[in-house]
Amino acid sequence: AEIERKVSLAARNLCYGVQRIVMAAKGKSGVEWKAELLTLLGSSDEQNPKDHCDMDVLLVAPKTEKFVLRCLENELPPNMIHCL
Numbered sequence: 001a002e003i004e005r006k007v008s009l010a011a012r013n014l015c016y017g018v019q020r021i022v023m024a025a026k027g028k029s030g031v032e033w034k035a036e037l038l039t040l041l042g043s044s045d046e047q048n049p050k051d052h053c054d055m056d057v058l059l060v061a062p063k064t065e066k067f068v069l070r071c072l073e074n075e076l077p078p079n080m081i082h083c084l
Contacts (some may be wrong), residue, residue: 004070007061010054011074015019018079029051 017040025033042053061067071077 003061003064005068006057007064007067007070008074009055011055011071011076014058015074015076015079018082022082 016039021033021036021040024036040053042055048051
């Protein structure tokens with residue numbers, strides 16, 4: 001149950017982050033919002049390697065029983081597609 005809560009929280013955080021970046025991208029250059037998206041997804045040189053981002057939680061959890069259900073409940077797939 002603990003991993004399900006972590007997956008649900010990570011999916012929700014990523015969705016909110018993607019939505020925020022997409023809405024703010026209208027007034028920014030392509031480089032700015034792409035850098036923000038990469039940071040959100042955990043690909044930042046500035047980030048401490050010991051810190052775990054939401055994407056790390058999702059990457060280690062796909063074998064859990066309700067992984068897909070938790071991601072769908074939090075609308076992660078459509079938000080990730082939208083940011084592409």
